[in-house]
Amino acid sequence: MALPSYATTGDKIWYYTFRVICFAIFFFLLAPILVMIPLSFNAQPFFSFTREMMTLNPDGYSLRWYQDFLGSDSWMRSIRNSFIIGIAATVLATTLGTLAALGLSRSEMPFKGAIMAIMISPMIVPLIISAAGMFFFFSQIGISGTYLGVVLAHAALGTPFVIITVTATLVGFDQSLIRAAASLGASPTRTFFKITMPLILPGVISGALFAFITSFDEIVIVLFVAGPEQRTIPREMWSGIREDISPTILAVASVMVALSVLLLVVIELLRRRSERLRGLTPG
């Protein structure tokens, strides 16, 4: 929005001050994340830019922290754990959540409000409370310190996101398509896989992504419920920060930032595809 030609000096001053303020805030948002990337190549074990780095001297840079990261058994195991737990929790959350969203978006669903409230609750309840509850319960039923326990807990945390995204997709869903399929002789299962599923797929996938990220980034439950065998990446970073904070953390963090950029792109593409399919924006 450019300034109109009749703008007064005061308008002009305000126009530019406002933009400066906004860019300062954008800087505040991005800089802390981006500053870690060059620092992760620091040849020295410091958290500040050395003189060599400032003068772009190649001696000031090294890959030693990435070597540390990639050569460490515990980091590698935590990556494996994060993916095992994340994928299992996502599959569980997405399956259960999609089914429930299909049921919840039917007009004849009884007690819709109450059921929705219960299903959204894992998103509202502070994590420390969920973790405390699961800590007691899981040790009683003997799944504390097992993969199963962490997967179940993470699946519970991920389902609200699946329900919200899939329900949102179903709002624009044309129910007459289902009747049309049925009138042409398709069984309900066939209708689901041939008609419903392809149309709600963007919602399901973005719900699944949310569920995966929830699990991938979750730490409080892991601290309380997981055993030493189930240490995930955030858990490893937690002890890294608490015990001996070394620039290896920065190497890991930079890799994670790269991952989130990738994720951001995938989600944006999905959103555009979904809007195109639903005819919200022209191709």
Place this chain on the structure above:
Amino acid sequence: MAQADAADIAPEMQTERNGRLTTADGTPLKAALRRAERRRKFAAFLLVTPLLAFILAFFVFPIAQMMWRSVDNPQVVRALPQTLEALEDWDGETLPSEEVFAALHADFMADVGRPRAEQVMGPLAVRLNYELSAARSAITRTSRQVADFQPPYRDEFLDAHRLWDNIELWRVIEREGRPLTSAYYVAALDREFDSDGNIVLRDENRRIYVQLFIRTILMSAAITFLTFALGFPIAYYLSILPTRYANLLMIAVLLPFWTSLLVRTSAWIVLLQQQGVINSALVAMGIIGDDGRFSMIYNMTGTIVAMTHILLPFMVLPLYSVMRTIPPSYLRAAKSLGARPSTAFRRVYFPQTLPGIGAGGVLVFIISIGYYITPALVGGQSGRMISNEIARHMQQSLNWGLAAALGTMLLVGVLVLYWLFNRLVGTDSLKFG
């Protein structure tokens, strides 16, 4: 009337016997419809059942069970059944009679006979110690000697540990000799029972939790205000930009949103610590001396800065989605009618953004009030929040009843806030990404 309509639409329906509409196989239409509806309801419910069962079993039930712990009080009842029975006639003023001590001896002896895993004196010692320090040593020391006691038991007990001579111990046993207790809530509110059984404030230096709750609320309010102050301008800026540029700048909001919480927390450690980027830059520029480095982390400042950064996207996204829907022509109309820009903003634009401010504000407040990780990592002593205290009682002091009481209070607070939020704006305005 309805019947006539139905007959018009469905001429193949037959009117039989007493003039009621029936389907082709002779069942009354109403009943058939009702059955079909019930079947559809059942089918819808069947789709929801697996998740509902899962959430109830692995989420709602564990939390309910944890809340139960905040009033559950089995230790004294289980360990001292005979003593409690004998105490029923006790006057509460003088040392109990020999009869009570004999019952106490019987309770101790009953425990000696139990297998180790089922012994109840250990939990009893821990439980009584919450109410009266030194109770733990009284119980454990007595347990070791009790097998050699000879009647009269009273003197033997008084010899074993002087606490048995203390009326307060007996009052605690009598008070906590019930299956439910309010003691954890009394402690969570910085209160205790005085010797007459009245609830009174604790000594000043032992009051922790009320202050911590207040601090948590104040910090959350400060964080909410800061996210609002920073989020409002950029949400407005994004909303007036052409979509193409807005989407591009949106990355600055979404990238932090999608970046791991621990990554963002460590970023702030890197920036703010004494040997960190900001302090080193200030020293290098000669603004501060090497010994004048600011301590900006491991205190309340660090927690507030890091949490503002982490929660800012939660404020910007709802604000932005509301601001997008406000037509810019309203502001122009106000100005053309003679309003100064500030008046137009205050009276026309701002009120329309209130739903977004409400949604973002409550969201940020609810999230920050239960935040654990960031205060634990960068909070130090002064930046601790209530969740950190809950975690400490869960993992270190192992006072699970107190952890449950604090947790229940926090949970109730959050649920009330969420309920208000729902009344004001509705969950539909929650959007992600």
